[in-house]
Amino acid sequence: MTSAPERTSGKGLATGTLGLWGSTVIGLASTAPVYSLVATLGFVVVAVGAQAPIAFVLAFIPMLFIAFAYRELNNEVPDCGTTFTWGTKAFGPWVGWMGGWGVAVAGMVVLANLSQIAGIYLWSLIGDGSLAENVPLVTATGVAFIAAMTYVSYRGVEIGERIQNILLAVQYVVLALFVVVALWKFFDGTAPNPTPFDFAWFNPFGFTEWSGFTEAVLLALFIYWGWDTCLALNEETKDPKRIPGRAALLTTVILLGTYVTVTVAAMMYAGVGEDGAGLANASNADDVFLAMKDGLFGPFAWVLVIAVLISAVSSTQTTILPTARGTLAMAAYKALPARFQSVHPRFRTPSFSTLVMGIVASVYYVGMTIISDNILQDSILSLGLAIAFYYALTGYACVWYFRRELFTSGKNLLYRGILPLLGALMLTYAFVQSAIDMYDVDYGNSELLGIGGTFVVGIGALAFGVVLMLVWYLVPASKPFFRGESLNRDTEVLVPDEPIAYPRSVDGGI
Numbered sequence: 042m043t044s045a046p047e048r049t050s051g052k053g054l055a056t057g058t059l060g061l062w063g064s065t066v067i068g069l070a071s072t073a074p075v076y077s078l079v080a081t082l083g084f085v086v087v088a089v090g091a092q093a094p095i096a097f098v099l100a101f102i103p104m105l106f107i108a109f110a111y112r113e114l115n116n117e118v119p120d121c122g123t124t125f126t127w128g129t130k131a132f133g134p135w136v137g138w139m140g141g142w143g144v145a146v147a148g149m150v151v152l153a154n155l156s157q158i159a160g161i162y163l164w165s166l167i168g169d170g171s172l173a174e175n176v177p178l179v180t181a182t183g184v185a186f187i188a189a190m191t192y193v194s195y196r197g198v199e200i201g202e203r204i205q206n207i208l209l210a211v212q213y214v215v216l217a218l219f220v221v222v223a224l225w226k227f228f229d230g231t232a233p234n235p236t237p238f239d240f241a242w243f244n245p246f247g248f249t250e251w252s253g254f255t256e257a258v259l260l261a262l263f264i265y266w267g268w269d270t271c272l273a274l275n276e277e278t279k280d281p282k283r284i285p286g287r288a289a290l291l292t293t294v295i296l297l298g299t300y301v302t303v304t305v306a307a308m309m310y311a312g313v314g315e316d317g318a319g320l321a322n323a324s325n326a327d328d329v330f331l332a333m334k335d336g337l338f339g340p341f342a343w344v345l346v347i348a349v350l351i352s353a354v355s356s357t358q359t360t361i362l363p364t365a366r367g368t369l370a371m372a373a374y375k376a377l378p379a380r381f382q383s384v385h386p387r388f389r390t391p392s393f394s395t396l397v398m399g400i401v402a403s404v405y406y407v408g409m410t411i412i413s414d415n416i417l418q419d420s421i422l423s424l425g426l427a428i429a430f431y432y433a434l435t436g437y438a439c440v441w442y443f444r445r446e447l448f449t450s451g452k453n454l455l456y457r458g459i460l461p462l463l464g465a466l467m468l469t470y471a472f473v474q475s476a477i478d479m480y481d482v483d484y485g486n487s488e489l490l491g492i493g494g495t496f497v498v499g500i501g502a503l504a505f506g507v508v509l510m511l512v513w514y515l516v517p518a519s520k521p522f523f524r525g526e527s528l529n530r531d532t533e534v535l536v537p538d539e540p541i542a543y544p545r546s547v548d549g550g551i
Contacts, residue, residue, distance in 0.1 A: 052276065052373050053384030054121065054366075054391070055197070059278045064271045064288035065200045065295075070205045071267030071363075072292070074299055075212045075348045076158060081264045082304060083326035088257040090313045090321060094242045094304050096254070101297045102260030103471070104268070106464025107432045108293050110439035111272050112286030113457045116388040117442075119281035120534040122370025123272050123363070124431045126494030130530045131438035134376070134523050135510070140438075140450045141371050143431030145423060147266070148364035148398065150502070153406035155353045155360065156183030162350040174236040180410050184403045190358035191399030194365065196536035197388040198277050201358055208355035213299075215348035219330075220302055222337050223310035233336055234312030234319060238305065251446060255474055259425060262471060264300060266428045267356065273363030307333070346536070361402075374528035375521045377513065415486035416494060422485050423499025429472035430503060436465025442530075476500065 057401035059067070085095045111123070120126040124144055129137025163173035172178060193201050203462035226232040241247055266511055271288040273502035278284040311318040311333055318325070318332045325332040330349065334342040374383035383393035409417035439461040440447075447458040487494030497532040513519045521527040 052121070052369060052382070053389060055199075055389030056257070056277060056281075056371075057279045058199050059199075059202060059274060059284070061284050061288055061291075062286055064274060064278055065291050066205050066209055067069075067198075067202060067274065067359050067362070068268045068271040068288055069295060070209050070355045071270040071359040072265065072296055073155065073267070074264075074296065075216060075352035076155070076356065077264035077352075078216075078300065078303055079328050079330050079349050079352075081260050082307065083283035083320060083322075083329040083461070085257045085260050086308075086313055086320040086329075087323055087326050088253045088260065089248060091242050091308065091343055092237070092244070092247050092254075093257070093308065093313075095245055095247065096257035096539035097264075097300045097304060098243065098297070099245065100258045101265065101293065103432075103464045103467035104262070104265040104293050105290075105459040107436050107468065108268065108286075108289045109456050110436045110464065111269060111289050113461070113517055114435070114439050114442065115272050116282050118534050119275045119285070120370060121273055121276045121366040122374070123269065123275075123367065124435045125367055125371055125376070126374070126528065126534070127536060128434050128534070129374070129376075129440065129528050131442040132529070134436070134525060137528070138371070138376055138510050138513075138522075139503075139506055140431050140434045141367050141376065142510070143427050143434070144367045146502045146506065147427040147431070148360050149402050149405055150420050150424050150427070152187060152357060152360055152402035153183075153409065153417065154355045154424075156186045156402070156406055157410075157417075159183060159186045159350055159353040159357065162346055162353065166350075168347055176410065181376055183406060186354055187403050187406070190354065191361060191395060193358050194361045194399075195388065195390055195392060195395050196384070197390055198274060198362070201362070205355060205359065208351050209386070210354070211351050212348055213275075215344055216299065216303055218344070220306040221335065222226070223306040223333075226262040227309045232310045233317055234278045234310075234314055236309050236312040238309060242305070242308070251348065259310050259471055259475055259478075261300075262428065262468075264424055265293060265296055266424075267359070270359055270363045273366045276366075310337070310530045319343050339444050361395060361398050362396050365391045368394040368397070374532075375519060376528070378516075384478075413487065414507045416489075416498065419485040419487050419493075419495040420498045420502070422480060423502070425475050426472060426479075426499040427503065429468045429475065433465045433468035433472065436461040436468065440465070490516050529546070 085096055102513065114127045116244060118127060122141065125141030126135050128140035156322045157179065160179035161173045163182060164179060170187050193204060220227040255275055268289050271292060272285045275281045307320060307329065311320050313319060313321045315321045318336060320329055334345040338344055368377055368381045371377040372379055381394050385392040391550040409420065440458055443453065443457040447454050476496060479493050479499060480487045482493050484493045485495035514523055
């Protein structure tokens with residue numbers, strides 16, 4: 042195999058490593074499709090019953106609109122800082138810094154969750170599964186997974202891509218088997234509650250309660266989150282201005298097809314009843330696959346367990362990537378200490394940022410487990426706030442950054458104005474509605490300061506970013522950033538001006 046020439050971007054990252062296929066694989070892996078379905082499908086069905094498929098479709102709409110915003114901004118400013126860089130260029134350093142913090146908070150919280158899930162599912166495969174209830178063992182295993190995936194991310198994006206190809210293939214093979222077996226059992230009459238397909242499942246006006254509709258859509262937003270990892274790796278693609286945006290759009294469309302297909306198959310197999318394997322059975326809501334696995338696969342039920350484990354581990358690695366590159370970009374523009382700008386001379390990865398991400402996520406996971414597992418679970422429930430915050434910010438940044446060009450063509454008006462603005466407004470509503478719901482003490486698993494613990498953790502995490510930003514503002518090294526000198530609308534991004542020609546064999550010919 043012909044080796045790629047030794048080239049780096051202005052930040053020191055290895056350019057030309059990923060093609061369209063590699064970027065799309067990493068985007069899909071970041072969403073953890075199997076685990077996302079496990080964690081969300083049951084709750085969505087409990088909320089809206091047979092309208093679950095249309096809920097996933099409707100939740101896809103703001104994701105698609107924001108994906109267009111990411112694509113347009115990346116075409117103009119292909120910088121691995123993504124929301125941080127674009128927010129700063131559009132609205133100034135204070136807003137941009139908070140956008141970068143939103144990305145970091147989401148990554149840290151979900152890493153704790155993914156590592157815990159990986160530990161639980163690993164030990165559920167051993168013996169009678171009782172080891173999965175051993176909290177110290179599960180926690181130690183979760184930290185080990187974070188350490189392993191941090192090491193993979195540290196070693197380089199190319200080795201990470203190769204591993205993700207395998208892990209993602211396993212996930213999709215199992216999902217395909219799930220769909221085939223579920224439909225087979227429906228048609229041969231052996232399903233526990235065979236339910237004929239009904240086009241009414243896709244009726245957007247079929248929701249009976251507004252609260253159930255909003256809850257379902259807000260839940261469904263979570264399962265699409267992660268596709269923006271494609272954009273965080275833009276400086277390491279063969280064509281920084283085009284490949285990441287295309288990969289993001291492709292990822293979201295593939296996810297829509299995946300989630301709707303699996304949901305329909307599950308409904309035809311188990312129905313939406315509240316008993317047994319029914320998808321609306323509240324006791325199974327946190328893992329509907331667990332309730333169906335024995336009936337579907339019999340002695341091979343462990344296949345689904347392994348798929349969830351692989352999905353969590355896979356997403357652990359890909360979640361580290363955007364956060365590490367985000368903090369690298371922030372340091373490059375003096376929004377964080379210069380140490381975060383360190384890049385490994387051989388692996389061309391943001392070495393210090395990657396290690397810090399792994400360590401902080403581990404400390405957070407262990408700390409929350411010791412203090413209260415309920416608070417840890419509430420921090421995961423609050424994740425939607427950080428996601429909606431920085432996705433919406435990106436949509437607004439797109440409209441404002443391109444405001445002088447919106448009416449130069451119909452294409453610009455649509456892709457740089459109307460769609461990003463609609464996506465941002467939808468997500469702003471999602472943020473506000475989620476915050477209102479989370480304020481209730483009955484929401485989530487804990488109560489803090491007399492209000493819902495989920496609200497305190499979610500809003501508190503974003504507010505803590507304001508504190509950190511003010512602390513950094515007081516440090517002399519931050520002045521070029523906060524004065525708008527190191528990064529502003531006219532600052533050139535620290536990536537190659539033109540795509541570098543690399544041998545096709547580096548990334549499988551893509």
